[in-house]
Amino acid sequence: MGKLGKNLFDFTPKQRDEIFWQDYENEYSFGDIESMALAQSRYFAHLTPGTICALSGFAPLELWTLMLSAWSHGLTVLPFAEKASTSAIDLALNQLPWSLHLRREPRAAEDADANTNSITITNAAGFNAPTGNHPLNASDPSIDVLIMTSGSTGAPKAIAHSLDSLFISAQATLAFYGWQPRDSSLLSLDPSHIGGLQILIRVWHGRGLCFYGGEPKEVARALAYRACDYLSLVPTQIFRLLEDPVTAKPLRQAKAILLGGAATQESLLAQLRPLGLPVSITYGSSETASQISAWKPGVFPDRPEHVGTIFPIWQLESTPDRDLWIKGKALMRGYWQHRIWTPVGDGRYRLSDRGSLLAGELFLDGRRDQVFQVGGENVAPAEILQCLEKSTSYALGDMQVVTRDDAVFGVVPWVIVRSPRRPDSSSWNTAFDGLPPIKRPREIWWFQSDEVSKLSKAHLEHLLSVGDDHLKRLWKYEKI
DSSP states (O other), X not given: OOHHHHTTTOOOHHHHHSEEEEOSSOEEEHHHHHHHHHHGGGGTTTSOTTOEEEEESOOHHHHHHHHHHHHHTTOEEEEOOTTOOHHHHHHHHTTSOOOEEEEEOXXXXXXXXOSOOOEEEEEOSSOOOOXXXXXXXXXXXXXXXXXXXXXXXXXXXXXXXXXXXXXXHHHHHHHHHTOOTTOEEEOOSOTTSHHHHHHHHHHHHHTOEEEOOSSXXXXXXXXXXXXXXXXXXXXXXXXXXXXXXXXXXXXHHOXXXXXXXXXXXXXXXXXXGGGTOOEEEEEEEGGXXXXXXXXXXXXXXXXXXXXXXXXXXXXXXXXXXXXXEEEOTTSOOEEEETXXXXXXXXXXXXXXXXXXXXXXXXXXXXXXXXXEEETTEEEOHHHHHHHHHTTOOOOGGGEEEEEEEETTTEEEEEEEEEESSOOOOTTHHHHTTTSOGGGSOSEEEEEEOOOOSOOOHHHXXXXXXXXXXXXXXXXXXXXX
């Protein structure tokens, strides 16, 4: 384990008594969290360093204490969201050589008054940790956490990070925003994803306070209960917060509102600019342990593709064809997919987004892996979504372009709009007037949901193929 892992519980006596975790009912000090983590050692003490342990069904606080405990024993953790589906967990586990699955089973209705739920321990048959010259070998247990991607373009990847890489990223973020000990942060994203995990890492090592107010879709309720110094939000969350007058005051009181996780479209920027909120547009990824670049709070780009100043921990290079290569100590070690380990070869990684650099500023062109052909014509999803965005008030992060097989054109684009309420489709007949007919979406579907997690293209295509009561076709275009 890296140097960071050896100092997980390196507190002064005063810090040990300070509150780390607060929710609607409880408070726990740093010392309390340490005691809770040490009590979980019974699950991990017998395992070989480097062993991959999957954790599912746990609420964020228990998940955090289990992770701390596992790290103190030199293990690699694979965390899942508390309500992750069995199919999503199985798909993820099929990507890598896990050894132990620790799962808290859902509470049965007849056990509603029970204090605890049962914990199931599953040992993998034939999937033991690799040996030999391998990054997860016990002789080099330098991977501490695996973060699953959404699988938006296929099978999900298990992104491998060390605690050192997470800490380096966290320190860069804390320094950029001027974090002070005892500052507070809302746990607004799930710790099974890089954004939520980094909230916990930043607060833990910044000696601050983490407030938990429920699932990511419950941010408005949390802010109505307690204002926090720092918020990390995705566009879907801030769109919904702007519609709730109760959240106006706590949003203004924040020191910084980190906005990332998806492209920030012009319609959202137009809403935010006159409000005077301390919003900081950020850009990053799971592969880079969160942030690569950011704008200072309250300063907005003149166009969405300008994503701010590159953090000093990164060396970024743009090639003539606008590929972006990144290097730095917060970069992932590699990833698992289809049970194949792909290391970061020479310490450089090509980002999924294309773009350019100018005087330490980063400009993006869009993802290079999402362009597809319709009848021999290249189509970029952004072309379609930008047209739709101008005719609706829905966040770009809540739209997804999927392709469907077509006998004439090979494939054709469809659009999925996710929202709690039925979208207004009255302007959609004219929304695509400026787009060549062959590039226009053939159908637009509404996915009724109040979730705010990143849309998975693979999941949406599955729902379309098997049918789902939450999917309704709202619009169809046939003039090709």
